[in-house]
Amino acid sequence: MIRIALDAMGGDFAPAEIVKGAVQASRELAAEIMLVGNPDQIGRELKKYKDKGKLPIVSASEVITMNDHPVQAVKSKKDASVNVAVALVKDGKADAVVSAGNTGALMAAALFKLGRLPGIERPAIATEFPLPSGKVLLLDMGANADCKPKHLEQFGVMGSLYAKHVMHIANPRVGLLNIGEEKEKGNELTRETWPLLKQAPINFIGNIESKEILQGNVDVIVCDGFTGNLILKFGESLGVSVFQMLKAELSRGILNKIGLAFLLPSLLRIRKKVTYDEYGGAPLLGIAGTVFKAHGRAKAAAIKNAIRESVEAVSSDMAAKLKENL
Amino acid sequence: MIRIALDAMGGDFAPAEIVKGAVQASRELAAEIMLVGNPDQIGRELKKYKDKGKLPIVSASEVITMNDHPVQAVKSKKDASVNVAVALVKDGKADAVVSAGNTGALMAAALFKLGRLPGIERPAIATEFPLPSGKVLLLDMGANADCKPKHLEQFGVMGSLYAKHVMHIANPRVGLLNIGEEKEKGNELTRETWPLLKQAPINFIGNIESKEILQGNVDVIVCDGFTGNLILKFGESLGVSVFQMLKAELSRGILNKIGLAFLLPSLLRIRKKVTYDEYGGAPLLGIAGTVFKAHGRAKAAAIKNAIRESVEAVSSDMAAKLKENL
Numbered sequence: 001m002i003r004i005a006l007d008a009m010g011g012d013f014a015p016a017e018i019v020k021g022a023v024q025a026s027r028e029l030a031a032e033i034m035l036v037g038n039p040d041q042i043g044r045e046l047k048k049y050k051d052k053g054k055l056p057i058v059s060a061s062e063v064i065t066m067n068d069h070p071v072q073a074v075k076s077k078k079d080a081s082v083n084v085a086v087a088l089v090k091d092g093k094a095d096a097v098v099s100a101g102n103t104g105a106l107m108a109a110a111l112f113k114l115g116r117l118p119g120i121e122r123p124a125i126a127t128e129f130p131l132p133s134g135k136v137l138l139l140d141m142g143a144n145a146d147c148k149p150k151h152l153e154q155f156g157v158m159g160s161l162y163a164k165h166v167m168h169i170a171n172p173r174v175g176l177l178n179i180g181e182e183k184e185k186g187n188e189l190t191r192e193t194w195p196l197l198k199q200a201p202i203n204f205i206g207n208i209e210s211k212e213i214l215q216g217n218v219d220v221i222v223c224d225g226f227t228g229n230l231i232l233k234f235g236e237s238l239g240v241s242v243f244q245m246l247k248a249e250l251s252r253g254i255l256n257k258i259g260l261a262f263l264l265p266s267l268l269r270i271r272k273k274v275t276y277d278e279y280g281g282a283p284l285l286g287i288a289g290t291v292f293k294a295h296g297r298a299k300a301a302a303i304k305n306a307i308r309e310s311v312e313a314v315s316s317d318m319a320a321k322l323k324e325n326l
Numbered sequence: 327m328i329r330i331a332l333d334a335m336g337g338d339f340a341p342a343e344i345v346k347g348a349v350q351a352s353r354e355l356a357a358e359i360m361l362v363g364n365p366d367q368i369g370r371e372l373k374k375y376k377d378k379g380k381l382p383i384v385s386a387s388e389v390i391t392m393n394d395h396p397v398q399a400v401k402s403k404k405d406a407s408v409n410v411a412v413a414l415v416k417d418g419k420a421d422a423v424v425s426a427g428n429t430g431a432l433m434a435a436a437l438f439k440l441g442r443l444p445g446i447e448r449p450a451i452a453t454e455f456p457l458p459s460g461k462v463l464l465l466d467m468g469a470n471a472d473c474k475p476k477h478l479e480q481f482g483v484m485g486s487l488y489a490k491h492v493m494h495i496a497n498p499r500v501g502l503l504n505i506g507e508e509k510e511k512g513n514e515l516t517r518e519t520w521p522l523l524k525q526a527p528i529n530f531i532g533n534i535e536s537k538e539i540l541q542g543n544v545d546v547i548v549c550d551g552f553t554g555n556l557i558l559k560f561g562e563s564l565g566v567s568v569f570q571m572l573k574a575e576l577s578r579g580i581l582n583k584i585g586l587a588f589l590l591p592s593l594l595r596i597r598k599k600v601t602y603d604e605y606g607g608a609p610l611l612g613i614a615g616t617v618f619k620a621h622g623r624a625k626a627a628a629i630k631n632a633i634r635e636s637v638e639a640v641s642s643d644m645a646a647k648l649k650e651n652l
Contacts (some may be wrong), residue, residue: 020648118496145513179468179555187471187552210560214567227515229505230553231560234536238561241540242568245458249592256592262585266575 001029001054002314004307005094009037009063010101012297016110018100019045026053028304034058034094060084063101066296070104074112077280082106088115088290096290096310098281100298103197106291107143107284116288117319119326122147123286124155124225126162127232128309129213130279136213137220140176141282144231149189152176152222153196158285158322159220160202166283166313168324169219175208176237177223177231183207189224197222198294256315281306283313290319327358327380328640330633331420335389335407336427337419338623344426346628347517352379354630357637358418362411381410386410389427392622392649396430400438406586408432412439415532415615422616422636424607426624432617433469433610437549440615445652448473449612450481450551451619452488454635456605462539463489463498463546467608468555475515476547478502479522484611484648485546486528490610491647492639501534503549503557509533515550523548605634609639616645 006022010017019042032054035042039059046055060081064073074083082101086109088094099106106124118122124140139155140147155195156174163172176197180184183194185207197204208218210231223231246267252259260267279302281292290313294306313319332348334341347369348359358380361368365385372381386407390399400409406436408427412435414420425432433449442449450466465481466473482500489498504512504522509520511533523530534544536557549557572593576586586593605628607618620632639645 063335132567145505177556179471179552179559187550188553210556211563213560214563226505226516226555227553229564230503230536230557233505234539234557234560235564237537237540238564241458242565246572249595250589252592255588259585259588262581263576263589266578266582269575 002096002311003094004032004033004084004310005058005088005097006029006035006307007037007081007085007097007099007101008035008042009060010099012107013299014100015041015045017299018303020049020300021298022055023049023052024300025304025307026055026111027051029308029311031307032056034087034088036060036088037063037081048081058084058088060122064105066102068102070102070107073102074105074108080105082109083113086110087168089291090114095314096292098292098294098306098310100294100296100301100303103142103293103296108295110284110287111290113247114287115289117286117288117323117326120154120158120286122151122154123284125282126157126285127282127303128167128280129232129235131214131216134216135167136216136218136260137167138232139220139222139229139285140225140228141232142225143284144225145188146226147224149192150215152189152193152224155288156197156202156204156220156222157326159222159326161322162283162285162318166316166318167219171203172219173205173217174202174220174222175205175211175218177221178207178209178229181207181209184220186263193222214258222319279305281307283309283318286320288323290314327353327356328584328637329358329360329420329423330375330494330636331360331362331384331411331414331423332633333411333423333425333427334368335386335408336425337483337620339625340426341367341371342534343625344628344629346375347624348381348408348633349375349378351630351633351640352381353377355379355634355637357633358382359633360414362386362414363389363407384414384576386408389429389497392428394428394431396428396433399428400434402429406431409439412436415617416440421640422476422618424629424636426618426620426622426629426632429468429619432619436610436613436615438466440613440617443612443649443652444621446480446484446612448477448480450484451608452485452611453608454493454562454606455558457540457542460542461493462542462544463493464554464556464558465546465548465611466551467558468551470551472552473515473550475518475522477513478519478550480612482523482530482546483652485548487648487651488609488611488644489545492642493545493642497529498529498545499531499543499544500548501531501544503547503553504533504535507535508535519548524608559643587618605631606635609635609644612646614645614649616640
């Protein structure tokens with residue numbers, strides 16, 4: 001049985017929504033989900049649910065918050081839930097970690113305890129961005145604000161391997177996020193990265209402009225973490241904004257209200273697509289182990305999806321596949 | 327009477343939509359709009375409209391396309407419409423230029439013929455990005471892919487002056503686009519820019535994350551041209567995508583079709599907000615003259631709006647105000 005170490009104390013809605021997500025996952029997945037954190041708080045949450053799978057509690061007395069300095073907090077709060085969860089993987093007691101907490105702290109804990117894959121200088125956070133139809137893997141989503149061309153090259157190779165072995169895309173198309181189609185377009189970083197990706201052992205299809213991100217004609221998009229984080233968070237906020245505008249506009253006047261009644265199921269379906277309520281997790285690629293970051297604002301459904309993805313990554317042997325192909 | 331030199335041959339829908347936009351503008355604005363380009367083609371388009379204002383044709387025998395190399399084309403095609411239009415401003419025969427053509431060529435022509443304002447090393451393209459309520463000025467939108475901190479500082483000062491004198495915002499709030507709130511967050515460029523903006527003679531409110539762009543609590547957002555171009559084009563495409571998803575979803579099934587009939591006026595109002603059909607123009611700030619770039623895909627309504635904005639910039643004496651305050 002696959003064993004997942006879940007940081008029950010990390011995220012804006014921890015521990016309540018994290019535990020709820022774990023309970024939901026335990027009903028659907030053949031996995032043992034270890035809840036890492038304050039036993040009293042976790043126990044209280046667990047009591048709310050009857051029908052549930054194997055959910056052992058692993059005690060951790062400290063919590064790293066969103067406001068803590070990642071590296072310092074990981075070093076000083078030895079018994080923080082994220083440290084304990086990652087240690088379970090290091091000690092062979094769990095197969096993967098999932099955390100919705102401080103991203104930098106998760107990365108630091110993973111780097112200190114699990115280390116990097118050979119050949120990788122900078123692990124990256126990869127997000128499966130939802131499209132009107134399908135998904136696209138974007139990396140790096142914020143772990144590395146300043147990148148060199150060789151880092152982006154490594155992101156391209158890791159993203160391609162993840163898309164192939166975990167997302168099951170036969171020959172993943174890899175693109176470089178840029179402000180023009182031609183190879184000489186862009187800034188210094190993208191101009192110097194293009195030839196490196198071109199000669200890498202991947203299906204590099206060239207530059208991808210931001211207006212193409214949602215069109216579904218590329219499987220993996222490579223960028224530095226500054227750009228990726230801006231695009232990801234802007235995309236989330238724009239989806240939410242358009243939906244809010246829609247709701248405000250559509251509840252105005254009696255004719256609209258009648259129309260709205262007919263449309264509600266459709267609108268809820270769209271809402272799912274344009275908001276991050278059900279986003280799953282983002283793998284930390286380049287770490288010598290399976291580590292997933294869930295959204296800081298993740299609620300139960302998103303936590304469940306992140307656990308599901310981590311289980312898939314373990315069953316497809318992601319870490320070993322990356323290691324042997326790098 | 328304010329005189330606008332309009333590049334009638336620039337843009338994806340030139341000359342038909344450009345001339346149509348000029349005709350519409352001539353009905354609403356007390357301005358003389360000079361149509362620069364091929365006299366036969368422009369004349370044929372003009373004949374389609376009866377009620378129209380003063381629209382003299384200025385002949386230009388060449389056209390710079392979107393695929394031309396900007397600087398080379400501006401140098402080799404001396405009689406290109408964009409060159410002739412900018413020359414009208416240089417020679418005092420027009421007060422401002424508007425072009426929907428090749429952005430780099432417009433910038434090059436403006437730099438060669440009109441030059442830079444004192445103290446400005448790099449002119450920037452500033453876009454008034456439409457929000458659910460109001461607008462926010464973003465710069466640079468793509469003129470400068472690689473920037474130094476001092477360039478971003480200059481963008482902040484120019485953006486603030488434009489917001490004050492043309493957008494009539496009393497004390498414009500200026501923010502730095504970044505991936506975190508605190509001053510030590512971000513990449514090298516933003517971390518080094520923060521203190522420069524802090525001591526600049528503007529109302530600097532600190533870092534702005536991309537999820538805040540649409541929230542209306544900042545008037546001017548500063549970033550490098552690579553980032554700005556990616557954000558702008560992603561925003562356009564995401565708005566369009568959400569609307570397409572909505573249309574597809576809402577025309578599915580008879581109940582939805584009934585609902586849709588009630589909602590059509592509301593949906594069209596939202597469509598206007600999330601697509602760039604009626605975007606106006608983007609000023610080239612830092613050029614010693616008034617130059618506006620309209621969207622490459624601009625149709626008549628957007629051209630009319632760009633002309634209106636260029637007239638406003640001239641009547642508010644934008645170029646002089648920038649010059650005396652830099």
